[in-house]
Amino acid sequence: MDPVRLSVLDRSRTREGHTHPEALRDTVRLARELERLGYHRVWVSEHHGVPGVAGSAPTVLAAAVAGATRTIRVGTGGVMLPNHRPLVVAEQFGVLESLFPGRIDMGLGRSVGFTDGVRRALGRDKGDAEDFEGQLDELLGWFRGTSPTGVHARPAEGLTVPPFVLAMGEGAGVAARAGLPMVIGDLRNREKMRRGIDHYRDRFRPSLWAPEPYVVVSGTIAVAGTPEEARRLLIPEAWSMAHSRTRGTFPPLPPAERVEALTMTGKERDFYESGLTGHIAGTEEQVAHELETLLKETGAQEVLVTTSTYDREALLDSYRRLAAITSG
Secondary structure, three states: OOOOEEEEEEOOEOEOOOOHHHHHHHHHHHHHHHHHHOOOEEEEOOOOOOOOEOOOOHHHHHHHHHHHOOOOEEEEOOEEHHHOOHHHHHHHHHHHHHHOOOOEOEEEEOOOOOOHHHHHHHOOOHHHHHHHHHHHHHHHHHHHOOOOOOOOOOOOOOOOOOEEEEOOOOHHHHHHHHOOOEEEOOOOOHHHHHHHHHHHHHHOOOOOOOOOOOEEEEEOEEEOOOHHHHHHHHHHHHHHHHHHHHHOOOOOEOOHHHHHOOOOOHHHHHHHHHHHOOOEEEOHHHHHHHHHHHHHHHOOOEEEEOOOOOOHHHHHHHHHHHHHHOOO
Protein backbone atom coordinates (compact mmCIF):
# COMPACT_ATOMS: atom_id res chain seq x y z
CA MET A 1 0.00 0.00 0.00
CA ASP A 2 1.04 3.64 -0.31
CA PRO A 3 3.17 5.04 2.54
CA VAL A 4 1.16 6.61 5.36
CA ARG A 5 2.17 8.52 8.48
CA LEU A 6 1.84 6.13 11.44
CA SER A 7 1.79 7.00 15.13
CA VAL A 8 1.02 5.20 18.39
CA LEU A 9 -0.88 6.03 21.57
CA ASP A 10 0.27 3.78 24.41
CA ARG A 11 -1.93 4.03 27.51
CA SER A 12 0.51 2.25 29.84
CA ARG A 13 -1.97 -0.54 30.44
CA THR A 14 -1.23 -2.64 33.50
CA ARG A 15 -1.18 -6.44 33.17
CA GLU A 16 -2.14 -9.17 35.57
CA GLY A 17 0.91 -10.17 37.60
CA HIS A 18 2.77 -6.98 36.71
CA THR A 19 3.06 -3.64 38.50
CA HIS A 20 2.14 -0.09 37.57
CA PRO A 21 5.84 0.91 37.44
CA GLU A 22 6.45 -1.93 34.97
CA ALA A 23 3.67 -0.59 32.75
CA LEU A 24 5.28 2.84 32.65
CA ARG A 25 8.69 1.39 31.84
CA ASP A 26 7.05 -0.73 29.12
CA THR A 27 5.80 2.47 27.50
CA VAL A 28 9.28 3.99 27.48
CA ARG A 29 10.79 0.81 26.01
CA LEU A 30 8.09 0.64 23.35
CA ALA A 31 8.78 4.25 22.36
CA ARG A 32 12.41 3.37 21.61
CA GLU A 33 11.31 0.50 19.37
CA LEU A 34 8.71 2.64 17.60
CA GLU A 35 11.39 5.24 16.87
CA ARG A 36 13.60 2.55 15.38
CA LEU A 37 10.70 1.32 13.23
CA GLY A 38 10.08 4.78 11.80
CA TYR A 39 6.83 5.73 13.53
CA HIS A 40 6.06 9.44 13.40
CA ARG A 41 4.98 10.11 16.98
CA VAL A 42 4.22 8.36 20.25
CA TRP A 43 1.62 9.69 22.66
CA VAL A 44 0.70 8.88 26.27
CA SER A 45 -2.62 9.25 28.06
CA GLU A 46 -4.28 10.65 31.19
CA HIS A 47 -6.43 8.43 33.40
CA HIS A 48 -7.12 8.79 37.11
CA GLY A 49 -7.92 6.08 39.63
CA VAL A 50 -8.12 3.29 37.02
CA PRO A 51 -6.67 -0.06 38.16
CA GLY A 52 -5.85 -1.05 34.59
CA VAL A 53 -4.00 2.10 33.53
CA ALA A 54 -0.74 3.45 34.97
CA GLY A 55 -0.67 6.56 32.76
CA SER A 56 -2.00 9.24 35.09
CA ALA A 57 0.47 12.11 34.53
CA PRO A 58 0.98 12.44 30.76
CA THR A 59 3.35 15.40 30.69
CA VAL A 60 5.63 13.68 33.22
CA LEU A 61 5.61 10.45 31.23
CA ALA A 62 6.12 12.35 27.98
CA ALA A 63 9.30 13.84 29.46
CA ALA A 64 10.59 10.35 30.24
CA VAL A 65 9.74 9.13 26.73
CA ALA A 66 11.34 12.13 25.06
CA GLY A 67 14.44 11.74 27.21
CA ALA A 68 14.78 8.09 26.15
CA THR A 69 14.40 8.81 22.41
CA ARG A 70 16.03 11.14 19.90
CA THR A 71 13.89 11.80 16.85
CA ILE A 72 10.31 10.57 17.28
CA ARG A 73 7.69 13.17 18.16
CA VAL A 74 6.30 12.82 21.68
CA GLY A 75 3.02 14.06 23.07
CA THR A 76 -0.22 13.47 24.90
CA GLY A 77 -3.37 11.74 23.80
CA GLY A 78 -4.31 13.61 25.69
CA VAL A 79 -4.16 16.03 28.56
CA MET A 80 -7.78 16.38 29.73
CA LEU A 81 -7.98 20.14 29.82
CA PRO A 82 -11.04 20.45 32.11
CA ASN A 83 -9.01 18.72 34.86
CA HIS A 84 -6.34 21.45 34.91
CA ARG A 85 -5.75 25.18 34.89
CA PRO A 86 -4.71 26.24 31.35
CA LEU A 87 -1.77 28.23 32.70
CA VAL A 88 -0.28 25.15 34.36
CA VAL A 89 -0.77 23.09 31.17
CA ALA A 90 0.96 25.81 29.13
CA GLU A 91 3.87 25.89 31.56
CA GLN A 92 4.27 22.11 31.44
CA PHE A 93 4.33 22.00 27.66
CA GLY A 94 6.59 25.02 27.59
CA VAL A 95 9.10 23.11 29.71
CA LEU A 96 8.80 20.03 27.48
CA GLU A 97 9.30 22.05 24.30
CA SER A 98 12.26 23.87 25.84
CA LEU A 99 13.94 20.59 26.77
CA PHE A 100 13.07 18.75 23.54
CA PRO A 101 12.63 21.47 20.90
CA GLY A 102 10.67 20.59 17.79
CA ARG A 103 9.51 17.18 19.08
CA ILE A 104 6.57 17.90 21.40
CA ASP A 105 2.84 17.62 20.60
CA MET A 106 0.01 18.91 22.76
CA GLY A 107 -2.96 16.55 22.38
CA LEU A 108 -5.95 17.88 24.34
CA GLY A 109 -9.24 16.28 25.38
CA ARG A 110 -12.41 17.48 27.08
CA SER A 111 -13.14 14.56 29.42
CA VAL A 112 -13.30 14.85 33.19
CA GLY A 113 -12.95 11.98 35.67
CA PHE A 114 -15.07 8.94 34.82
CA THR A 115 -16.53 8.47 38.32
CA ASP A 116 -18.00 10.79 40.93
CA GLY A 117 -15.17 9.88 43.31
CA VAL A 118 -12.45 10.79 40.81
CA ARG A 119 -14.19 14.06 39.94
CA ARG A 120 -14.44 14.98 43.63
CA ALA A 121 -10.76 14.14 44.11
CA LEU A 122 -9.87 16.40 41.17
CA GLY A 123 -12.17 19.16 42.38
CA ARG A 124 -14.18 18.97 39.17
CA ASP A 125 -17.67 18.03 38.03
CA LYS A 126 -19.23 17.02 34.71
CA GLY A 127 -20.11 20.61 33.89
CA ASP A 128 -16.45 21.61 33.67
CA ALA A 129 -16.22 19.88 30.29
CA GLU A 130 -18.83 22.26 28.87
CA ASP A 131 -16.33 25.13 28.76
CA PHE A 132 -13.66 23.16 26.90
CA GLU A 133 -13.66 25.64 24.01
CA GLY A 134 -13.01 28.56 26.36
CA GLN A 135 -10.32 26.62 28.21
CA LEU A 136 -8.65 25.79 24.92
CA ASP A 137 -8.66 29.42 23.84
CA GLU A 138 -7.16 30.45 27.16
CA LEU A 139 -4.44 27.79 26.86
CA LEU A 140 -3.43 28.88 23.37
CA GLY A 141 -3.43 32.49 24.58
CA TRP A 142 -0.67 31.70 27.06
CA PHE A 143 1.58 30.67 24.16
CA ARG A 144 0.67 33.83 22.23
CA GLY A 145 1.14 36.11 25.24
CA THR A 146 -2.41 37.48 25.03
CA SER A 147 -3.70 36.75 28.52
CA PRO A 148 -5.70 39.71 29.90
CA THR A 149 -4.31 38.96 33.38
CA GLY A 150 -0.97 40.56 32.59
CA VAL A 151 0.70 37.31 33.66
CA HIS A 152 3.16 35.62 31.32
CA ALA A 153 3.57 31.85 31.02
CA ARG A 154 7.24 30.99 31.34
CA PRO A 155 8.75 29.37 29.33
CA ALA A 156 5.71 28.73 27.11
CA GLU A 157 5.15 32.24 25.76
CA GLY A 158 6.49 32.56 22.22
CA LEU A 159 6.99 28.83 21.74
CA THR A 160 5.11 26.77 19.15
CA VAL A 161 3.82 23.45 20.47
CA PRO A 162 1.42 21.90 17.93
CA PRO A 163 -2.03 21.50 19.53
CA PHE A 164 -4.40 18.66 18.58
CA VAL A 165 -8.03 18.26 19.63
CA LEU A 166 -9.27 14.81 20.57
CA ALA A 167 -12.66 14.84 18.89
CA MET A 168 -15.23 13.28 21.18
CA GLY A 169 -18.79 14.57 20.94
CA GLU A 170 -18.50 18.26 20.14
CA GLY A 171 -14.76 18.03 19.60
CA ALA A 172 -14.91 18.16 15.79
CA GLY A 173 -16.67 21.52 15.88
CA VAL A 174 -14.27 22.88 18.48
CA ALA A 175 -11.25 21.79 16.41
CA ALA A 176 -12.72 23.36 13.27
CA ARG A 177 -13.51 26.71 14.89
CA ALA A 178 -10.09 26.87 16.55
CA GLY A 179 -8.30 25.86 13.34
CA LEU A 180 -6.49 22.93 14.93
CA PRO A 181 -5.61 19.40 13.80
CA MET A 182 -8.14 16.78 14.94
CA VAL A 183 -7.78 13.21 16.22
CA ILE A 184 -10.92 11.14 15.77
CA GLY A 185 -11.98 7.52 16.42
CA ASP A 186 -12.99 4.90 16.79
CA LEU A 187 -12.82 2.48 13.91
CA ARG A 188 -15.85 0.52 15.13
CA ASN A 189 -18.27 3.25 14.07
CA ARG A 190 -17.02 4.34 10.65
CA GLU A 191 -20.18 6.24 9.69
CA LYS A 192 -20.08 8.39 12.83
CA MET A 193 -16.37 8.98 12.28
CA ARG A 194 -16.92 10.08 8.68
CA ARG A 195 -19.67 12.48 9.76
CA GLY A 196 -17.31 14.02 12.31
CA ILE A 197 -14.56 14.42 9.71
CA ASP A 198 -16.95 16.00 7.19
CA HIS A 199 -18.23 18.40 9.87
CA TYR A 200 -14.64 19.34 10.74
CA ARG A 201 -13.55 19.95 7.16
CA ASP A 202 -16.68 21.89 6.21
CA ARG A 203 -16.30 24.31 9.12
CA PHE A 204 -12.52 24.56 9.42
CA ARG A 205 -11.12 28.06 9.92
CA PRO A 206 -7.40 28.48 9.10
CA SER A 207 -5.35 29.63 12.07
CA LEU A 208 -1.83 30.40 13.16
CA TRP A 209 -1.61 26.76 14.22
CA ALA A 210 -2.85 25.08 11.04
CA PRO A 211 -3.54 26.60 7.59
CA GLU A 212 -5.76 23.69 6.52
CA PRO A 213 -7.57 20.70 8.06
CA TYR A 214 -5.44 17.86 9.37
CA VAL A 215 -7.16 14.59 10.28
CA VAL A 216 -5.71 11.79 12.39
CA VAL A 217 -7.88 8.66 12.62
CA SER A 218 -7.31 6.48 15.66
CA GLY A 219 -8.17 2.93 16.65
CA THR A 220 -7.01 -0.60 17.32
CA ILE A 221 -4.92 -2.34 14.65
CA ALA A 222 -3.46 -5.82 15.14
CA VAL A 223 -1.22 -7.60 12.63
CA ALA A 224 0.03 -11.18 12.94
CA GLY A 225 0.98 -14.21 10.89
CA THR A 226 -2.59 -15.55 10.88
CA PRO A 227 -6.05 -14.02 11.43
CA GLU A 228 -6.41 -16.13 14.58
CA GLU A 229 -3.18 -14.79 16.08
CA ALA A 230 -4.23 -11.24 15.31
CA ARG A 231 -7.61 -11.83 16.98
CA ARG A 232 -5.88 -13.13 20.11
CA LEU A 233 -4.18 -9.76 20.46
CA LEU A 234 -7.63 -8.21 20.88
CA ILE A 235 -8.87 -10.62 23.57
CA PRO A 236 -7.36 -9.06 26.75
CA GLU A 237 -8.70 -5.57 26.03
CA ALA A 238 -12.09 -6.91 24.93
CA TRP A 239 -12.46 -8.75 28.22
CA SER A 240 -11.33 -5.75 30.27
CA MET A 241 -14.01 -3.66 28.55
CA ALA A 242 -16.64 -6.32 29.19
CA HIS A 243 -15.57 -6.50 32.84
CA SER A 244 -15.82 -2.73 33.24
CA ARG A 245 -19.27 -2.60 31.65
CA THR A 246 -20.64 -5.34 33.91
CA ARG A 247 -18.74 -4.76 37.17
CA GLY A 248 -17.90 -1.06 37.14
CA THR A 249 -14.09 -1.29 37.28
CA PHE A 250 -11.56 -1.36 34.46
CA PRO A 251 -9.08 -4.11 35.40
CA PRO A 252 -5.51 -4.97 34.39
CA LEU A 253 -5.18 -6.92 31.15
CA PRO A 254 -5.39 -10.70 31.55
CA PRO A 255 -3.58 -13.24 29.32
CA ALA A 256 -5.66 -14.30 26.32
CA GLU A 257 -5.62 -17.95 27.38
CA ARG A 258 -7.20 -17.11 30.74
CA VAL A 259 -10.01 -15.24 29.04
CA GLU A 260 -10.61 -18.09 26.62
CA ALA A 261 -11.06 -20.46 29.59
CA LEU A 262 -13.59 -18.22 31.38
CA THR A 263 -17.26 -19.03 31.78
CA MET A 264 -19.02 -15.75 30.99
CA THR A 265 -22.54 -14.61 31.74
CA GLY A 266 -24.70 -13.76 28.75
CA LYS A 267 -24.21 -10.05 29.35
CA GLU A 268 -20.46 -10.41 29.70
CA ARG A 269 -20.32 -12.49 26.52
CA ASP A 270 -22.25 -9.85 24.58
CA PHE A 271 -19.91 -7.06 25.66
CA TYR A 272 -16.87 -9.26 25.06
CA GLU A 273 -17.90 -10.24 21.52
CA SER A 274 -18.71 -6.60 20.77
CA GLY A 275 -15.22 -5.64 21.96
CA LEU A 276 -13.66 -8.01 19.44
CA THR A 277 -15.45 -6.54 16.42
CA GLY A 278 -14.91 -3.47 14.26
CA HIS A 279 -11.15 -3.24 14.61
CA ILE A 280 -8.55 -3.70 11.88
CA ALA A 281 -6.97 -7.09 12.53
CA GLY A 282 -5.46 -9.84 10.42
CA THR A 283 -2.47 -10.72 8.29
CA GLU A 284 -0.36 -8.10 6.53
CA GLU A 285 -2.39 -8.47 3.34
CA GLN A 286 -5.72 -8.17 5.13
CA VAL A 287 -4.65 -5.16 7.19
CA ALA A 288 -3.17 -3.40 4.16
CA HIS A 289 -6.48 -3.76 2.33
CA GLU A 290 -8.52 -2.50 5.28
CA LEU A 291 -6.18 0.42 5.90
CA GLU A 292 -6.33 1.46 2.25
CA THR A 293 -10.12 1.43 2.45
CA LEU A 294 -10.10 3.46 5.68
CA LEU A 295 -7.77 6.10 4.26
CA LYS A 296 -9.76 6.32 1.04
CA GLU A 297 -13.01 6.77 2.97
CA THR A 298 -11.67 9.38 5.40
CA GLY A 299 -8.89 11.17 3.51
CA ALA A 300 -6.94 11.12 6.78
CA GLN A 301 -3.32 12.24 6.76
CA GLU A 302 -2.29 10.05 9.68
CA VAL A 303 -3.25 6.91 11.62
CA LEU A 304 -2.85 6.77 15.41
CA VAL A 305 -2.76 3.15 16.59
CA THR A 306 -4.18 2.54 20.07
CA THR A 307 -3.75 -1.23 20.48
CA SER A 308 -3.38 -2.67 23.99
CA THR A 309 -2.75 -6.33 24.81
CA TYR A 310 -1.19 -8.55 27.49
CA ASP A 311 1.60 -10.01 25.34
CA ARG A 312 4.06 -7.16 24.82
CA GLU A 313 6.26 -9.17 22.44
CA ALA A 314 3.26 -9.95 20.24
CA LEU A 315 2.30 -6.27 20.37
CA LEU A 316 5.78 -5.21 19.22
CA ASP A 317 5.67 -7.81 16.45
CA SER A 318 2.34 -6.34 15.34
CA TYR A 319 3.90 -2.88 15.19
CA ARG A 320 6.85 -4.25 13.20
CA ARG A 321 4.52 -5.86 10.66
CA LEU A 322 2.38 -2.73 10.43
CA ALA A 323 5.40 -0.52 9.82
CA ALA A 324 6.61 -2.86 7.07
CA ILE A 325 3.33 -2.82 5.12
CA THR A 326 2.88 0.95 5.31
CA SER A 327 6.42 2.03 4.47
CA GLY A 328 5.90 1.66 0.72
